[in-house]
Amino acid sequence: MPESWDSRDDLPEDFFIPAALDVPNVTALSPFLVPQTHLGSRGVFAGLSAFMLALVALGLPANALTVACAARFGKLRSPLNRVLVNMAAANLLVVCAGSTTACYCFSRAYFALGPVACKVEGFAATLGGMVSLWSLAVVAFERYLVICKPLGGFAFRGSHAALGCAVTWIFGLAAAVPPLFGWSRYIPEGLQCSCGPDWYTTNNKWNNESYVAFLFCFCFGVPLAVIVFSYGRLLVALRAVAKQQEQSATTQKAEREVTKMVVVMVLGFLVCWGPYSAFALWAVTHRGQSFDAALASVPSVFSKASTVCNPVVYVFMNKQFRSCMLKLVFCGKSPFGDEDDVSGSSQATQVSSVSSSQVSPA
Template sequence: MDIYASTLSPALDIGTGCYLLVLTVLSIMGNLLVLIMAFKRSSRMKPPELLSVNLALTDLGAAVTMYPLAVASAWNHHWLGGDVTCIYYGLAGFFFGVASIMNLTVLAIVRFIVSLSLQSPKEKIGWKKVKLLCMWTWLYALVWALFPILGWGRYGPEPFGLSCSLAWGQMKHEGFSFVISMFSFNLVMPSVIIICCYFGITIKLYVTYKKSMNNSNRIPNVVKLHRRLLVISVLISIGFIGCWTPYSLVSLWSIFRDSSVIPPEISLLPCMFAKSSTVYNPLIYYYFSQSFKSEVKQLPWLCLGANPCHVPNRVNDNSIYMARVDVKPKVATPLNLQEVTEVKTVTLG
């Protein structure tokens, strides 16, 4: 039996290839757009912003190095390249997946640290620390991706034959410790840390809101902005974890039960859903970040014709990755006896 032959119908193979091609195009375009926006404002970039750029790099890397091979294999009705490309594909998928979730975990921790002192002018996270954190996420992911190559775990084809990943069904005995360790350190623990960090940020914002309401009837800009950023961060984390959870559950089923009882068409669905995780982040930025949407509309190829682009300069605009808002009171003048507040946004990336 050819383990690399598709077990799906030819029509479903073609449909899967078209679906992956759409994901490839959307992921490359979206994440390139995020990187272009970051490059355009690199002179104003703050250290923690590099973490979100790093996240876009992981999504872009997966789309460029993996998806085209999967598209070609689907349209060929057979996995191309045999064992060599299968190990390569499984290693790349595991590598970028672990890098992404660890980057989300580090980003949640950094946002929590910054939220502890919302109005502090002191920079909490410096360039050196952020660069070390980014390097750590890549090195951590590389170590885990190399474990199956070194004998702890194994890569192999998916049951439907058009993709490769960790060979779950073959690790029931000899690789069981790897599976338990992998799920514990690369899914359960990061998820718990992310949930705790964002829950802590929510509590901090609530306390700040209650204090401000006791002093005045206005909600401070710092709470409004961080509330919006909290929504963006939570959606990004939910998007990634939500995409990979069904695939994780099916993989666990393959470890503890007979995977042959799962039809290939059913095992295909969570795998394809997990691959869509590389598309969501740019869409979340665009729909929930006013500044990112304005900067995208300002790009030359979108500013043609009689409708020149205009970027609003409003205090409630937030960049993609804002972390902190500094509020500084101005001295009141005789013409304006009310307190004037200048809100200076500090971007997080």
């Protein structure tokens, strides 16, 4: 494995190769032309291809079912559920344009679809990922407004949901479009079988450092701060109610269940997006230092895993969505009983209300 990585400014294509590999014709190592077996064994490529195939096999039906259920069952078209459907649509974009492409390219051990497809895949995966990530922040902030009531009797309506969804796509485009116009660029990353923003090279004309700083602060730091703040305040409210009702086993159980749910949500966010953000920041602040290409592919793979993690946490743990999905799959009849009468308004955090006298999971 090479000692350091750098860019070759005279390359006709958008890619980088190890500077320590002294070859007369650098295009001989192009990730668009030949297998990148100098970066990892065939077994590593095959393993990552299998993992991406699993993400496609799980993420595609999970998110497609979410969209289909919302279209089929009117009771699922609540304002908050529209944000969840928006997230599912963004996840489908990542699965179709990112995970499937990476699965195929890992199986070939190089980005066999060419430079144009690399830019398309990088743009689509970044856009879908950012929309999904910001959707998580919108859901968290909605829970804070509705449950903790900092604005009094605020009601999350359809217009608020539409505005929230529009904001996620605007912010997603703000993150995904710049590399297409010279602020950073989309190139093969890690083992060169999936594409993303250029974290690695030192060519100042791409202004990679400023772009990475923008992504880290605006597209990871801000959503994470919103999520932690919103769910943190929610937990404080829940604990306050539980403390007032120390003798109530139901309240104490509800408080424990919601605490567990919030912890799972935040951990899911960090597991999916933390490695990608941390690696990008490390790559920019440690120019020229060696790193393993296979390990560099792991953060990208984890970020794509959010297409499976998000529907499991936010949708499948929602009783109304789960019931409707089972009915859709089994042609109108749930094999596990009818859950139509469950209370709540399809709330993703499984909490329908917090008052001075009650904590109630949906």
